[in-house]
Amino acid sequence: MTAPSKPIVFVVDDYAPIRRSIVRLLHVAGFAVAAFPSAEEFLAQYDPQTLGCLVLDVAMPTLNGLELQSLLAKLGSLLPIIFLTGTSDIPQSVRAMKQGASDFLTKPVGDEELLAAVRLAIEKHRARRREQAELSDFRARLATLTPREREVLDHVVAGKLNKQIAGDLGTVEQTIKVHRAHVMEKMRVQSVAELVRLIERYRINGSVH
Amino acid sequence: MSWITVVWSMNGAACLTLAAFYFVLWCNQRKSWMHLAFSGSAVAGAALTGFELALLRAQTTEQYGAILRWAQLPVWGLVVSLVVFVRLYLRAGRPWLAWTVCCVRTLALILNFLFIPNLSYREITSLRQVSWWGGETVSVPVGVTNPWILVAQLSSLLLIVFLIDATITVWRQGDRKRALRVGGGLSLFSLIAVGQALLVVWGIIQVPFLVCFALLGLLAVMGYELCSDVFRAAQLARELEASDKRLNLAADSADVGLWEWDIVRNEIWITDRGRSLFGFAASEKLDFDRFRSRLHPEDRESVLNAVENSLRTGAEYRSEYRVVLPNGQLRWMAGRGHVECNGDGQPVRMRGASLDITKHKQAEEEAARQRNEMAHLSRVFTLGELSGSIAHELSLPLSAILSNAQAAQRVLANGKAELADIREMLYDIVSEDKRASEVIRRLGFLLKKGEVQQHCLSINGVVEDVLNLVRSDLVNQKVTVDTDLTRNLPTVTGDPVQLQQVLLNLVVNACDAMAGCKAPECMLLIRTGIENGSRTVIVSVTDHGTSVPEEKLEEIFEPFFTTKQTGMGLGLSVCRTIIAAHRGKLWATNNPDCGATFQFSLPIRATNGQAQMINNRTIANNGLD
Numbered sequence: 084m085t086a087p088s089k090p091i092v093f094v095v096d097d098y099a100p101i102r103r104s105i106v107r108l109l110h111v112a113g114f115a116v117a118a119f120p121s122a123e124e125f126l127a128q129y130d131p132q133t134l135g136c137l138v139l140d141v142a143m144p145t146l147n148g149l150e151l152q153s154l155l156a157k158l159g160s161l162l163p164i165i166f167l168t169g170t171s172d173i174p175q176s177v178r179a180m181k182q183g184a185s186d187f188l189t190k191p192v193g194d195e196e197l198l199a200a201v202r203l204a205i206e207k208h209r210a211r212r213r214e215q216a217e218l219s220d221f222r223a224r225l226a227t228l229t230p231r232e233r234e235v236l237d238h239v240v241a242g243k244l245n246k247q248i249a250g251d252l253g254t255v256e257q258t259i260k261v262h263r264a265h266v267m268e269k270m271r272v273q274s275v276a277e278l279v280r281l282i283e284r285y286r287i288n289g290s291v292h
Numbered sequence: 293m294s295w296i297t298v299v300w301s302m303n304g305a306a307c308l309t310l311a312a313f314y315f316v317l318w319c320n321q322r323k324s325w326m327h328l329a330f331s332g333s334a335v336a337g338a339a340l341t342g343f344e345l346a347l348l349r350a351q352t353t354e355q356y357g358a359i360l361r362w363a364q365l366p367v368w369g370l371v372v373s374l375v376v377f378v379r380l381y382l383r384a385g386r387p388w389l390a391w392t393v394c395c396v397r398t399l400a401l402i403l404n405f406l407f408i409p410n411l412s413y414r415e416i417t418s419l420r421q422v423s424w425w426g427g428e429t430v431s432v433p434v435g436v437t438n439p440w441i442l443v444a445q446l447s448s449l450l451l452i453v454f455l456i457d458a459t460i461t462v463w464r465q466g467d468r469k470r471a472l473r474v475g476g477g478l479s480l481f482s483l484i485a486v487g488q489a490l491l492v493v494w495g496i497i498q499v500p501f502l503v504c505f506a507l508l509g510l511l512a513v514m515g516y517e518l519c520s521d522v523f524r525a526a527q528l529a530r531e532l533e534a535s536d537k538r539l540n541l542a543a544d545s546a547d548v549g550l551w552e553w554d555i556v557r558n559e560i561w562i563t564d565r566g567r568s569l570f571g572f573a574a575s576e577k578l579d580f581d582r583f584r585s586r587l588h589p590e591d592r593e594s595v596l597n598a599v600e601n602s603l604r605t606g607a608e609y610r611s612e613y614r615v616v617l618p619n620g621q622l623r624w625m626a627g628r629g630h631v632e633c634n635g636d637g638q639p640v641r642m643r644g645a646s647l648d649i650t651k652h653k654q655a656e657e658e659a660a661r662q663r664n665e666m667a668h669l670s671r672v673f674t675l676g677e678l679s680g681s682i683a684h685e686l687s688l689p690l691s692a693i694l695s696n697a698q699a700a701q702r703v704l705a706n707g708k709a710e711l712a713d714i715r716e717m718l719y720d721i722v723s724e725d726k727r728a729s730e731v732i733r734r735l736g737f738l739l740k741k742g743e744v745q746q747h748c749l750s751i752n753g754v755v756e757d758v759l760n761l762v763r764s765d766l767v768n769q770k771v772t773v774d775t776d777l778t779r780n781l782p783t784v785t786g787d788p789v790q791l792q793q794v795l796l797n798l799v800v801n802a803c804d805a806m807a808g809c810k811a812p813e814c815m816l817l818i819r820t821g822i823e824n825g826s827r828t829v830i831v832s833v834t835d836h837g838t839s840v841p842e843e844k845l846e847e848i849f850e851p852f853f854t855t856k857q858t859g860m861g862l863g864l865s866v867c868r869t870i871i872a873a874h875r876g877k878l879w880a881t882n883n884p885d886c887g888a889t890f891q892f893s894l895p896i897r898a899t900n901g902q903a904q905m906i907n908n909r910t911i912a913n914n915g916l917d
Contacts, residue, residue, distance in 0.1 A: 098688050098692070100692035100720050100724050101692045103696075103716075104691070104692045104693075104695035104696040104699060104717075107695070107717060108695050108699040108702070111699050111703050111706065142684065142767050143767070144767050147770075169683065169684030169685075169687035169764065170680045170683055170684050170687070190687040191687060191692075192691065192694070192695070194695070194699070194702065197695075
């Protein structure tokens with residue numbers, strides 16, 4: 084395996100001359116490339132931890148490009164997919180994009196177009212992985228809170244004062260202050276505003292609870 | 293001059309004239325023996341008339357006896373020739389009776405020359421001079437009758453019996469007029485002659501022999517009959533001429549030229565219409581080489597083969613060929629004829645007719661042209677449906693070419709060029725370019741709108757070409773193709789484009805029928821083979837999709853029948869027309885489990901080169917303006 088920082092471009096195409104030519108092009112452009120003649124062979128080798136992107140032919144016997152896309156999605160893969168197709172089939176491209184394809188290119192594809200798409204896809208993968216990391220970090224921090232602290236957190240984010248929270252939870256203001264300090268510390272935030280922003284972000288992106 | 297001399301001479305002359313006339317007739321028609329028999333009778337009649345005149349004028353008994361003796365000679369001739377005439381002309385009378393008459397008469401003739409003075413009289417004692425009208429005197433014999441004359445009279449009696457018997461036979465055969473006229477007439481005049489002679493010889497009546505008038509009557513009856521034959525022949529000749537005219541008129545109006553080829557002399561007779569059909573001048577003398585020179589060079593061999601075959605086997609001559617007229621115009625002709633052989637089985641004559649079939653050929657050509665037009669239209673439509681697949685087929689090599697070329701540019705720009713890398717890239721570029729060209733060639737081949745070609749081709753090659761063309765379409769539709777192609781199949785004759793079109797249609801239809809299928813069942817089976825026992829190649833396309841309703845298995849081949857949203861409904865009907873033009877069959881059956889099988893048969897290429905050439909021409913119909 085290459086170093087974690089070096090992204091790998093996976094190429095899957097059943098037609099050998101195209102596969103070879105794309106590998107050559109990417110190679111010259113300085114990318115690390117791994118090529119496979121079928122979706123099945125790619126799946127057998129695939130490591131979800133690898134940074135990079137997938138250049139995928141749509142029309143292939145047995146398992147085709149769109150089916151591989153669905154399969155990867157089910158596996159929770161974040162690998163961005165650039166589709167290559169011989170025909171500009173609109174329903175196919177719509178379906179691919181809806182399923183989160185990074186790009187949909189029609190053969191023959193120019194080098195600039197392909198390389199730009201690959202660079203963009205790798206950036207996307209990086210960003211997604213970063214987000215993914217932040218989210219899991221946030222979840223980890225959230226998981227360190229006690230149930231009482233979670234209740235306090237919810238009330239703080241809802242914009243309530245300590246006195247109100249104490250009233251709601253049936254305790255004294257002093258106790259709430261201690262819980263609140265623990266929450267701020269465990270969530271590693273400096274201000275309430277920062278805490279609210281953090282919670283809102285992940286509430287939008289997904290479920291907090 | 294004495295009137296007796298005049299009358300008897302005239303009688304004799306009449307007999308001689310008849311004899312001469314019929315002798316000449318017989319000379320022209322040697323097989324007509326009855327004419328010779330009649331001529332013989334007439335000569336005998338003339339001779340008898342002469343002897344009779346001499347008897348009338350005889351002065352001494354010795355003279356009279358000698359004349360009467362020699363007169364038996366023409367009597368013998370007359371009897372024999374009369375018997376022969378009746379046997380030949382009436383085809384009646386008992387043969388044994390005929391032989392008996394002749395033998396007894398011959399016996400009488402022999403006896404006649406043994407007795408002196410003759411068979412009639414043992415002795416002629418005197419000649420009585422009898423006065424006749426106009427102061428003429430004639431000799432009448434007086435003497436002792438020879439009893440052996442009975443032999444001669446028996447012969448005469450038998451002759452009359454023979455004649456009556458022949459008359460009855462003819463009467464019974466239904467030809468009553470003829471029986472009465474010939475049989476009755478001959479019997480009557482014979483009876484008169486024989487009766488008169490008998491009465492004179494036995495001295496019952498005292499008159500000279502006067503049989504020559506009865507003989508003239510006898511000859512008149514025979515002559516009249518033969519004459520009517522001549523009239524009938526003339527009538528037949530007139531009818532034949534009229535019938536000939538009618539035939540010529542019919543032949544002319546049907547644009548048929550009638551001809552006759554005398555093979556021995558190599559002369560050709562042909563009707564005027566026939567001459568104009570072949571562009572021959574009215575006065576031109578024709579032989580086989582002249583006919584041959586009119587034939588289109590490409591058709592000469594087949595016509596000569598047909599003629600030779602006909603001469604060799606005696607079979608009917610038949611051929612279709614083009615004639616090049618002197619003005620360069622082409623004309624299609626159909627010839628037919630029969631060979632006539634002589635007794636040794638050698639062909640001596642060929643008679644036949646030649647028909648102008650140019651219009652028919654033009655119509656055939658027009659029909660073929662329209663069929664091709666239709667086939668082309670349908671082909672373009674089918675390829676239109678496949679355009680996505682074809683574009684994909686083209687995009688593959690183009691894509692590889694572009695990426696390789698651009699990779700090479702980048703390598704060169706980097707300045708880190710490895711020659712080996714560049715070489716590999718260029719190699720791929722070249723081979724992919726070839727592949728793209730191949731796709732275009734195949735496509736252009738099917739889109740081309742050309743004349744129908746007749747090639748000797750392998751049906752497996754056609755199957756492989758079509759599968760190459762639709763490969764990516766099949767991949768897209770997830771159709772697996774299974775082929776079961778029999779190796780070393782005999783070749784068929786046909787148009788490769790049209791046969792590919794048929795197979796393409798069947799494959800596309802099969803894929804459409806399997807549109808809703810899941811992967812494992814989505815299988816297409818293409819099979820080639822020879823039909824058992826018969827001389828045809830079979831190609832079948834089996835799908836596992838939806839079956840065709842039983843009642844529609846024939847209807848699907850009708851024009852404008854379609855189940856598709858976008859279809860024209862012409863595909864299968866055009867396919868059937870194409871296969872029919874290749875003298876094959878196309879039909880559909882449902883499979884026992886699911887789906888349908890479409891198959892077509894094509895006749896295996898004939899080994900006989902000549903038959904092939906003719907067939908090619910009827911299908912292709914080229915070269916006519």
